[in-house]
Amino acid sequence: MSYLADVVLGVIEGITEFLPISSTGHLLLAEAWLGARSDTYNIAIQAGAILAVTLIYWRRITGLFLGLGQSENRDYLIKLAVAFGITAVLGLVVKKLGFALPETVMPIAWALVLGGIWMIVAEWLAGKKPDCATITLRVAIAVGVAQIIAGVFPGTSRSGATIFVAMLMGTTNRAAATEFAFLVGIPTMYAATGYELLKTLRGGGPAEDWTALGIGFAVSTVTAFVAVKWLLTYIQSHRFTFFAIYRIVFGGVLLALGAAGVLV
Template sequence: MDSLLQAILLGVIEGLTEFLPISSTGHLLIAQVWLDRRSDLFNIAIQSGAILAVTLVYRARLVRLATGWVDDAAIRDDLLKLGTAFGITALLGLLAKKLGASLPETATPVAIALIVGGVVIFAVEHWLKTQAPRTSIGWGVAVGVGVAQVIAGVFPGTSRSAAAIFAALLLGLTHRARAAEFAFLVGIPTMFAATGYELYKTLSDATARAAEPWHELIAAFATAAVVGFATVKWLLRYVAGHSFVPFGWYRIALGVSLLVWL
């Protein structure tokens, strides 16, 4: 397959999987077993393409956060908690990078994380049946979401969105749509910062800069943004009246398949 078409296909995969609790990074790594292996910059930057879709879906909410904090204490509180979650993610993420965390070369760790994550989804959904929906965001939610995002980054296959959403649910934000919104909003600065970090590293290295197929990265970024927009709109409608259990079954089926065939 032509390299540009491969990049566009990876953009489609990213856009479809970034917001679903099934691991976009895991799916990208799996796809690259058969397609050309891509750089860390490519894999992270196209996630930012999907995250760009969130800024469009939540544009009214983002405008309120940016302009209403002076007069609205509730908005200030939301900003502080979003900032706390992002700050924890950034600090622990940099620490993980310094300690040598990197994407795996094989699909086995991804498969294991997919299966474990599926079991976690079942457990959390069973627990949620006993809980009343709560929409308030506590400080425990902010800290937990920040830590969960780093765990997802260290163990591809976990799913950043799944880790953040289920951390929020377990720590008291038991309203699925509200938990998803908080996770997605925290993901905006998280993924843009991660992309900026990888971009800086690549631009600072003449060899890496010359080797990166920039036109393919841009095509994949744009594709992920368009597909991601449609996906997140669908997911928000879905979680308004459904559980995440089907995604748990999907994760387990995919994980087992990978262990058997790869």
Template structure:
């Protein structure tokens, strides 16, 4: 008689702290690059095991904290320079983008309007997102070189964040940065800075809301807090390094490499992973 051999995953061969460390590093690497952290975590969970919603919230918060650390001087200058018209205008536009996201995104979230985080929709979002990046950057290159954030850009970035939340795999940074560029903020570094700064309150608010919901339903009692701490620290450190590198990279390079990578990853997901969770 023939017996089926058990499938041995790497998660069976490594300790939980190591898998937590790897997931934290992956979150820090992919949260702010325009490549979709959701798609990468979906693949990683095949080998490292599925973690709780709370775990995912915490490592995302770690990535957000890394951005706040990168922009700490900019945030301080905005906070202490509100008496200057330029700073005050910029802060009001950041607030507008955040409020648009909250006003549209919260009802959408409460209504449950979101595609499932399964392979097929995420893979297609990666592919179409890569095509969108190539086209958007080509059209934006024809626009005048501008680094002024307009009200139209602020509203557009807010709406782009909602779209990214509804369609897992879209990438919040990719959707918002390229829409900002098409709406007139054509300088890549200026678009990335505005999107990253808007992401700080947006993602902290989303993480806080999700944390409150989990706590309200008593889902925090059995967490492995040491693993959570390891993953959080890994996401902070890795995210800090990645954001610093990205801000320097896009000053002299286009996003073409990220677009091609997205399309290749999406195709690989469609070909090699089943359509379920």
């Protein structure tokens, strides 16, 4: 049953990591019923989802590095580096401050609801501007900051925060904003995973069940690959409204359960 729980957690992570509905929020809720996991475990299965995106975007990634002779590729890589650098620096600051995820679901529920409303408003505002697929330095900086905000407030959604910040900052094209947000997430999550695993190996973290972690990692990789492929097709002709409504409804249900004393 323990390893079945790892399969369930892997599926949840794979589906929710890149859909703008908050993977951390869903995992925290799942662990309330399936048992808590360590930070190392949670970040490692997130890395499984990142591996899936790496596989999906491998042609784009190799094209950027092999095409360094072209100014547009160098410029794009610089923007990715800026966003990642901001996230890395601010992430270390957050770690030093001793930030810990909430142990109750109510903050997550409010983040889901408010985030859903914000998504609807943000996409409406972005829709009033001309279509633009350009990633500016302002967009890169905003995306880097948004990643930290999403990490500090579970339920916000890393993908949702970065995509919609990019759209509000000028990259109004959904596909372009999504691609940049996902590509920034690749080095960010690999670095976070390496950091946590290094802590564990040095004895700074709890002992891990590596079989359970491996199962969660593998399942999240496969599930995320399918989910992201679907999402990239979906956003070509659809807005993000469906995800915003899901967040509001799901968050509302959690708030009602909390008011009834079922959840805390």
